[in-house]
Amino acid sequence: MIVEQVQKPTIGYVHSLESFGSVDGPGIRFVSFLQGCRMRCEYCHNPDTWNIGGGTEYTPRQLLDEALKYKNFWGDKGGITVSGGEPLLQIDFLIEYFKLAKEEGVHTCIDTCGMPFTTREPFFSRFEELLKYTDLILFDIKHIDTKGHQRLTGMPNENILEMARYLSDRDFPVWIRHVLVPERTDYDDYLYRLSDFVASLKNVQKFEILPYHKMGVYKYEEMGIRYRLEGIEPPTKERVENARRILRTAEYTGYLDS
Ligand code: SF4
Numbered sequence: 001m002i003v004e005q006v007q008k009p010t011i012g013y014v015h016s017l018e019s020f021g022s023v024d025g026p027g028i029r030f031v032s033f034l035q036g037c038r039m040r041c042e043y044c045h046n047p048d049t050w051n052i053g054g055g056t057e058y059t060p061r062q063l064l065d066e067a068l069k070y071k072n073f074w075g076d077k078g079g080i081t082v083s084g085g086e087p088l089l090q091i092d093f094l095i096e097y098f099k100l101a102k103e104e105g106v107h108t109c110i111d112t113c114g115m116p117f118t119t120r121e122p123f124f125s126r127f128e129e130l131l132k133y134t135d136l137i138l139f140d141i142k143h144i145d146t147k148g149h150q151r152l153t154g155m156p157n158e159n160i161l162e163m164a165r166y167l168s169d170r171d172f173p174v175w176i177r178h179v180l181v182p183e184r185t186d187y188d189d190y191l192y193r194l195s196d197f198v199a200s201l202k203n204v205q206k207f208e209i210l211p212y213h214k215m216g217v218y219k220y221e222e223m224g225i226r227y228r229l230e231g232i233e234p235p236t237k238e239r240v241e242n243a244r245r246i247l248r249t250a251e252y253t254g255y256l257d258s
Contacts (some may be wrong), residue, residue, distance in 0.1 A: 012093035013055035014062060015048065015085055019070050025109035025136060025175075026255065027078030034093075037086040039115050039153040042228045043181055049085035057066025057252070060096035064184040068104070079107025088116040091126045098133035111138040115155055117163035119129060136205075136258075137174045139164060143185055144194040152184050161197070168201040175206040175255060180235050180243050182212065191246040198247065205254030209243050211235050 013035040015187075018024075021031035033046065035055030044050075045247035058066075067080050080101055082094060087110055090258040098108045110130075116123065141160065143149035167174055174196055180186050197206055212234050244250070 004168040008062065009059040010090075010092045010096050012058045012060065012090055012097065013053065014058050014063065015046070017066065020073065021081060023050070023157070024081040024111050025079070025085055026258070027075055027105070027139060028073045029078050029081045029109065030074075030110075031046060031081045031091055032063060032067075032068050032087075034082055034084045034087045034090055036089045037115075038089070038155065039113060039142075041113075042152055042184070043179060043212055043216075045213075046218055046220070047223055047225060048218070052089065057083075059257065060093060060100050063097055064100050064104070064106075066104070067101075068232055071106075074107070077107070079109065081109040081111055081138070083111035083138075086113060086115055088112050088114075088127075091116070091123070091130055095126065095130050095133065098130065102133045107135050108133060109243070110134055111140070113140045113142060113153075114160035114163040117152075117159050119162070119164075119166075122205050129246070131172060137167065137172065139167070139174045140177045140178060140179070141194065141198075142179065142232065144197055146191055148184065148186065148190065152181070164197075164201060168203045171203050173205050173254070173258065174201075174203055176204055176252075177208045177210055178247070179210045179212055179241075180240060181229070182232055182235050184229075184232075186235055186239055186243065188246060191243055195247045198252075204252050205258060207249045207252040209240060209247065209249060211240050215256060 015033045015035040018031040021029040024031050035049055036052035037050050087094060101108050143152050161214050217227055
């Protein structure tokens with residue numbers, strides 16, 4: 001007797017869903033915030049996503065079926081985005097989810113800080129497999145300086161910058177995002193270094209500055225975690241403009257043609 005082996009789908013751990021996301025990629029998008037992150041960004045407004053292994057369980061098919069309920073709202077540009085937390089921590093789930101999505105012609109996007117990236121196996125082959133089913137990466141570069149990155153997020157950034165270069169070598173479309181935080185990233189020296197780094201990449205379609213805000217602080221109080229940016233206010237309009245000028249964000253217009 002031949003016993004057919006049926007491979008079980010990988011389970012994804014999802015923190016929350018947003019049916020009509022408008023800031024996480026092109027058009028209107030169904031955004032899944034996946035559970036789990038190993039970074040500890042001082043300004044993180046989703047500390048409730050940190051815990052690895054919590055969240056609601058979905059199979060890739062279940063999550064896509066949920067997303068497809070909103071397909072009529074996506075138009076030409078919209079689709080699905082996975083965010084977090086750090087979605088690349090659940091890379092096997094992403095591969096299956098995006099593979100199913102591409103079979104249905106859905107535009108796919110990953111919002112990542114790049115922390116899990118490594119050219120070592122088994123991650124690297126999995127990452128290359130994932131790129132086959134991915135249309136766009138929203139890449140959050142938290143800090144250009146390694147020590148600054150370590151202080152801000154608890155992790156170094158060498159592998160993150162390596163991922164940015166790798167995607168550039170492959171000419172894989174990315175939108176870069178950078179949070180401007182007074183006393184952390186908002187120094188002209190850092191901004192010029194980041195500007196040079198991003199200008200050295202050939203695949204950046206959009207470059208956005210996200211001014212630091214304090215909207216997630218209440219979660220720290222609820223969770224009994226000390227908020228380490230206590231007393232630091234959002235950047236002024238002038239500093240945001242200064243950052244946009246140094247980073248030359250207006251020059252990254254590839255997203256208009258895509
Ligand atoms: S990478 Fe994102 S989810 Fe993780 S700590 Fe930083 S801001 Fe929060």
